[in-house]
Structures are given as structure tokens and as C-alpha cells.
Amino acid sequence: MADAALYARADNLFQRKKLMALALPAVIIAYLVYVFFAFDVPGLAERARLDNARTLVADMVSYKTHVSRDNRSGEVTVAIEGERKGEYAPGQEPDWVAMRGATQVIDLGNGHVVTFLPENALSYDVPGFGMIEARVDGRDIVTNLGEDAPDWISASRTRLNITTEAGRVSLTRNRTEVFRYFAGWELFFFTLDSPYFGHGFSEILFGPQFDPARSNMVGAWQDFWHNAMWRHSDVAWALFETVLMAFLGTFGAAIVALPVAFIAAKNFAPLRSLRFVTRRIFDFLRGVDGLIWTILLSRALGPGPLTGSLAILLTDTGSFGKMFSEALENVDNKQIEGISSTGASTLQRYRFGVIPQVTPVLLSQVLYYFESNTRSATIIGAITGGGIGLLLTQAMITQKDWEEVTYYIVLVVLMVMAMDSLSGWLRKRLIQGDK
Secondary structure, eight states, X not given: OHHHHHHHHHHHHHXXXXXXXXXXXXXXHHHHHHHXXXXXXXXXXXXXXXXXXXXXXXXXXXXXXXXXXXXXXXXXXXXXXXXXXXXXXXXXXXXXXXXXXXXXEEEEETTEEEEEETTTEEEEEETTTEEEEEEEETTEEEESOOSXXXXXXXXXXXXXXXXXXXXXXXXXXXXXEEEXXXXXXXXXXXXXTSTTTTOOHHHHHHSOOSOTTSOHHHHHHHHHHTOTTXXXXXXXXXXXXXXXXXXHHHHHHHHHHHHHHHHHOTTTOOOHHXXXXXXXXXXXXXXXXXXXXXXXXXXXXXXXXXXXXXXXXXXXXHHHHHHHHHHHHTSOHHHHHHHHTTTOOHHHHIIIIIHHHHHHXXXXXXXXXXXXXXXXXXXXXXXXXXXXXXXXXXXXXHTSOHHHHHHHHHHHHHHHHHHHHHHHHHHIIIIIOOO
């Protein structure tokens, strides 16, 4: 009878485990189905704009030259990315732009020809489609297009946009513009006003002296470092600020958390109420996300890299306090007793009996957080107005120079990779003692 009851209980236990093994995947699948419809995943295809995605990718890996006419003054400019720092001097326009008095002819290649006509009019000869004509009539845009225009043409009463594989054309009441894309990042090394623009590295290194006042190497480096469009010197300083924010915040938090962690460790602070209060402070500091600390501190202290460092310090103090106190609770008391037997003071017992035991854990965690905070400092810098995050945000807000966004993202990835390699090397040298 007892055996039968035992078998029955064992059978019920196995049945419950089987039910649990089936129920858990069923709950997960049900949740994923709920998410699929709650987040309107089916509607994603309808909301997706592949034309915008193509334009974004093109902007990231190429540059565009703007041919712009001010419809109020009639002034025509040709500039890379539409910036004055990349504007061609009169008479030095690229060969695909022909200035013919009041008429300008822009050859986009492959038979695509745009002509700026007098009286704020334009024509666009599109191979396989025909001639598109448009002009500004008072406050309206008038075209020869019918109501059934193709989807690569967006026409309204106030704006005309034409996007083809050769480029883009935009006409509004105030401005007429043509955008032509070219692969690469133009003016990355030298701007148009630099004597080294258009010359290769071998020409600069071995060719004649282009600037009488400077040697080629010195002049080329100065013009590259102080490039007005890509601002390499400002970018380098921003990267340094980002790393500095992460360094000050991470190691500052470690310095603050280590002595306080002794108060939170039960084998070093026998007073339970003190341990409770200290641990709740740690919970509060790490419970508030670093971005929230950043916003609060920016409001209180103003923007700047120091504000970002303090935000990292507060969050990491809570995290380090918890980890350090747990490490202290697991130390070997025999080493402490051995130090005590020599007549060492309390401070000496901690210094020679405790710290050497927890140092590998402390260093490993601090270096890991330093590596992680280098990445987080980019986002924090965008809020506090410091580091590479600020430049990245500014470039994204402009909605035009996405190749600069790509440049900054590449630098952030390289910076994180460098910090990962550095922290790994330091862990080996400081913890494992490898040479």
C-alpha cells in the first residue's frame, strides 16, 4: 500500500513536470503572438518607405553636389553638400554644370539633363519618360504633368520633387535645386580652398612644393587637421572627451564605492541597520538609469562633460557597491587572522588581508564597466552636450550630411574596439600577471 502511494506521488510529480515543460513554451509562444499583433508587425510593411531607405544609404556612402538657384535673387551656386565651405568659386564649377548666362545646364549623365530656365522655370529631360517642365507662377508650382504622375515624382501646389537614378530635382517658390550623388566622402582630406585639393599622397610626398610658405607634409597635415567641413581636430577632441567621461565616471565610482562597500558587507559591519541603509542607497543609485541621472544633473549643473561623468559615477557607484560588498563577504578569514597575528592594525588588516583577495574581482569589474561606459558616454554626451555624442546628434539633426553620421559611428565602433582590447590587455597584466 505504501509502495502504491509512493508510485502515485512519483507519477504525479512526473506529470506536473511534463505539464510544466509543455506549458512554458506555450506561454512564450502566446506572448510572442501577442507582441506580433500588439506592436502591429503586419503593418510594418505598409509603413516602410524603401525609397527613404535607399536615399539614406546613398547619403551614408556617398556625397552629393548641390546646384542651387535662389528664385528671388537669381543667384546660382554649386556646392558640395550645399555648404558654403564646399562652394565652388565662380568659373570653377565642375564640367557637368554649364553656366550660360540666365540659363544653366546640368548634365546628370546617362541622358539625364536638367536646365534652369529664366523666370524661375526648369526642364528635366528624363530618358524613357520625356521632358518634364515646371515653373513658379506666383505662389504655385505649375507643371506639364498630369494627375497620373509616376511614384518617383512628387508634385503639389507648393513643391515638386523628382527622384531618379541620376539624381534629385527640387523646385519650390524660393529655390530650385539639383542633387547629384558621387561615391565616397568628398573633401574628407582637403577643402576646395586648400592647395593640396585634388593631389594624391605621392604627389604631396614627392611632388613640387604647392604652398611656398609651408612644406608639403606640414601644410597637408595642417589643412587636413583643420578641415573646415569634416573638423577632424574637433572630432579627435570629442573622442577624447568621451573616453574621459567614461574614465572619470567609472574609476571615480570605484574609488567612492570601495570604502562604502565595507559598511554594506555583513562580515565587516555587524550593525544590521547600517548595512540595510547602505544597501538601499546602492539600490537607489543603480536603480535610476544613467540617462535619467544625466537629465537631472544637466538641469541642476548645466550641460558639459563633467555632468556626464557625474551621471556615470552615480549609477556605477550603486553597481560597484553591490558587487564589492558581495566580494568582501566572500573573503577568506584565515588570511585576515594571519595578518592580525602579527599585531597589525585594523587598517593594515584590510590593506594586506582583504584588498589582495578582492583585487582581481574589483579590477575585472571596473575594467569591464569602463569598456561599457565608453559606449554609453556617447549617448550621455548627446544629452549633456559633450563628446562625440554631441557631434553625432548635430549631424543627425541636419538630415543632410549622413556621411558625417557614418564617419562618427565608425569612429565610435573603433573606439569601443580599442577600449575592449585595452581593457583585455590590462586584465591580463594586472590580474593574471602575464608579460
